[in-house]
Amino acid sequence: MIRIDTxxxxxxxxxxxxxxxxxxxxxxxxxxxxxxxxxxxxxxxxMINRMVEPSEGAILLDGADIRKQPVxxxxxxxGYVIQNAGLFQHRTIVDNIATVPRxxxxxxxxxxxxxxxxxxxxxxxxxxxxxxxxxLSGGQQQRVGVARxxxxxxxxxxxxxxxxxVDPVVRKGLQDELLRIQDELGKTIVFVTHDIDEAVxxxxxxxxxxxxxxxxxxxxxxxxxxxxxxxxxxxxxxxDRGIRRLSFFGSDALELRxxxxxxxxxxxEQIAARAVTDAPCLLVTGLxxxxxxxxxxxxxxxxxxxxxxxxxCGRPFVHGEDSLRAALDCAVLSPTGWAVAVDGAGRAxxxxxxxxxxxxIRGAHAEGRAEAKAGR
Amino acid sequence: MNRFFDLPSDLQHDWLGLIGLHLREALLPVLAGLLLSLPIxxxxxxxxxxxxxxxxxxTILYAIPSLAVFVVLxxxxxxTELTVMIPLAxxxxxxxxxxxxxxxxxxxxxxxxxxTAMGLGPVRRYLQVQLPIALPAIIxxxxxxxxxSISLVSVGMLIGNQGxxxxxxxxxxxxxxxxxxWNSVLTTAGLxxxxxxxxxxxxxxxxxxxxxxxxxxGSRTAAEVRPEPAAPAAEExxx
Ligand SMILES: Nc1ncnc2c1ncn2[C@@H]1O[C@H](COP(=O)(O)OP(=O)(O)OP(=O)(O)O)[C@@H](O)[C@H]1O
Ligand SMILES: [Mg+2]
Numbered sequence: 001m002i003r004i005d006t007x008x009x010x011x012x013x014x015x016x017x018x019x020x021x022x023x024x025x026x027x028x029x030x031x032x033x034x035x036x037x038x039x040x041x042x043x044x045x046x047m048i049n050r051m052v053e054p055s056e057g058a059i060l061l062d063g064a065d066i067r068k069q070p071v072x073x074x075x076x077x078x079g080y081v082i083q084n085a086g087l088f089q090h091r092t093i094v095d096n097i098a099t100v101p102r103x104x105x106x107x108x109x110x111x112x113x114x115x116x117x118x119x120x121x122x123x124x125x126x127x128x129x130x131x132x133x134x135x136l137s138g139g140q141q142q143r144v145g146v147a148r149x150x151x152x153x154x155x156x157x158x159x160x161x162x163x164x165x166v167d168p169v170v171r172k173g174l175q176d177e178l179l180r181i182q183d184e185l186g187k188t189i190v191f192v193t194h195d196i197d198e199a200v201x202x203x204x205x206x207x208x209x210x211x212x213x214x215x216x217x218x219x220x221x222x223x224x225x226x227x228x229x230x231x232x233x234x235x236x237x238x239x240d241r242g243i244r245r246l247s248f249f250g251s252d253a254l255e256l257r258x259x260x261x262x263x264x265x266x267x268x269e270q271i272a273a274r275a276v277t278d279a280p281c282l283l284v285t286g287l288x289x290x291x292x293x294x295x296x297x298x299x300x301x302x303x304x305x306x307x308x309x310x311x312x313c314g315r316p317f318v319h320g321e322d323s324l325r326a327a328l329d330c331a332v333l334s335p336t337g338w339a340v341a342v343d344g345a346g347r348a349x350x351x352x353x354x355x356x357x358x359x360x361i362r363g364a365h366a367e368g369r370a371e372a373k374a375g376r
Numbered sequence: 377m378n379r380f381f382d383l384p385s386d387l388q389h390d391w392l393g394l395i396g397l398h399l400r401e402a403l404l405p406v407l408a409g410l411l412l413s414l415p416i417x418x419x420x421x422x423x424x425x426x427x428x429x430x431x432x433x434x435t436i437l438y439a440i441p442s443l444a445v446f447v448v449l450x451x452x453x454x455x456t457e458l459t460v461m462i463p464l465a466x467x468x469x470x471x472x473x474x475x476x477x478x479x480x481x482x483x484x485x486x487x488x489x490x491x492t493a494m495g496l497g498p499v500r501r502y503l504q505v506q507l508p509i510a511l512p513a514i515i516x517x518x519x520x521x522x523x524x525s526i527s528l529v530s531v532g533m534l535i536g537n538q539g540x541x542x543x544x545x546x547x548x549x550x551x552x553x554x555x556x557x558w559n560s561v562l563t564t565a566g567l568x569x570x571x572x573x574x575x576x577x578x579x580x581x582x583x584x585x586x587x588x589x590x591x592x593x594g595s596r597t598a599a600e601v602r603p604e605p606a607a608p609a610a611e612e613x614x615x
Contacts, residue, residue, distance in 0.1 A: 086484070
């Protein structure tokens with residue numbers, strides 16, 4: 001565990017970048033530092049690997065003051081990833097990644113083999129190994145930055161806005177990749193960003209800093225969204241925090257309806273039997289069970305469904321896997337107001353109305369409040 | 377044409393010998409200047425306030441006429457090559473120091489931060505990151521220094537025929553042989569061009585990491601070469 005213990009950083013010009021900050025950063029999870037520009041995120045991160053020395057207070061790594069070990073030993077045990085990757089432009093990709101292993105005295109061969117292994121891990125084609133940084137796209141460079149930080153298998157990874165210079169699509173890919181890598185490797189990651197969405201998506205714990213380097217709130221993302229500590233945090237979370245919070249509620253508790261579903265080869269009686277429900281439309285599924293689209297019961301004739309006349313059912317949500325936010329999104333986008341639930345293989349398992357989703361949201365909120373009360 | 381290369385015996389060298397002498401007198405000082413500039417430039421990078429005064433001093437030194445320097449030096453070093461080379465080495469500082477300082481400063485902040493964060497100490501950082509990245513700027517400085525040094529060597533004829541190819545100018549006067557002057561001018565210019573080209577080649581060899589227009593390493597088909605910026609983007613998207 002990394003313990004930041006009442007740390008203050010005053011720069012020589014008098015700027016107080018971090019003000020009596022205390023944080024316990026748990027092992028093998030992603031802790032995100034988030035806050036407006038200039039609130040001391042980079043300063044805090046750089047105090048952890050001693051690129052910046054605190055003016056007051058101490059930082060403990062597994063109980064020992066980080067000043068007790070030689071500074072370069074400490075740094076080599078912590079990977080560091082920054083915006084624009086900060087790659088060595090004069091070295092090939094493989095040599096960039098092999099930097100720290102080489103510093104640690106690994107043989108050239110072993111370092112390169114390790115670099116190749118890491119390129120695959122971060123989703124880079126090993127054919128790029130002999131290229132130079134200028135021959136890579138921004139997203140690829142950022143992946144190299146992550147691979148380079150992981151090269152000597154450090155237990156700690158410090159990341160300073162690593163994905164903020166790439167476009168949203170690439171950024172999403174990099175975020176998903178990071179979560180996947182973290183699943184496999186279980187590093188202690190401290191991640192700096194000013195993007196609250198990124199913080200909520202990646203963080204196990206999120207520390208919101210306010211200008212002047214003071215801690216506004218330190219909580220898991222779900223708690224941050226449900227119970228912001230003050231107006232500053234609430235403001236920082238943005239207007240749609242209610243909707244975003246739904247990402248933390250599973251869709252498995254949703255009561256699905258199966259009656260308004262007919263197979264494409266249904267007989268007239270079967271269609272008539274399904275049409276008695278309160279759903280305005282019937283969902284037609286293909287022979288493989290996948291949803292094809294909606295249709296009013298009277299427009300359906302047995303054995304002769306014109307699939308091209310069906311009303312599109314849009315993108316369905318995966319029951320039990322996707323969140324209530326995804327389910328609500330499907331229902332809101334659906335022309336019929338009903339969302340389609342599928343299983344992992346894409347087969348329709350039920351449909352659910354906006355109303356039912358609304359009830360589930362109210363239920364989840366009530367449960368969250370009860371839990372919060374019990375927890376305090 | 378024969379008279380063109382038929383050099384008076386007082387030069388004590390044939391044409392090729394003069395060229396060798398000229399190159400030595402011109403380039404050794406540049407090399408010495410480079411060795412001197414590296415630590416000076418590093419001090420200027422370390423202590424920012426030092427840069428302006430150092431630049432001032434090198435400029436003043438450059439402004440001193442070489443003849444004046446010869447007059448002073450001749451008491452100590454006599455009518456030797458060394459007397460010619462010392463001022464040349466001093467002159468080269470005016471180009472080399474700023475070239476190295478600017479080159480080292482051009483290393484992006486984030487590259488330096490990454491190097492520090494990976495546990496490279498100041499020496500490693502300088503040798504493994506700053507200097508290699510500054511190399512193109514340093515070689516650009518060397519080109520100017522080398523070419524100007526090659527032309528300045530000729531002044532050495534003023535102190536007892538220490539001007540290598542420049543001595544031909546003197547002889548052209550004495551023996552009324554204008555073709556010797558032509559020889560001097562043309563050979564000096566040719567040398568300057570060749571040395572400059574050699575330095576450009578050296579830079580190309582040492583910096584394969586620099587973007588080089590559409591010329592990419594290895595053999596590539598036309599289709600691969602064309603979409604320069606699009607190619608990596610497409611690979612990114614394909615994943
Ligand atoms: N070397 C320095 N000397 C003086 N002041 C500094 C120095 N580095 C940072 N600061 C100041 O400290 C404060 C915090 O800076 P820091 O870089 O930690 O912010 P940040 O949260 O990372 O901001 P951003 O999101 O813009 O990167 C700012 O007011 C900044 O101007
Ligand atoms: Mg920052």
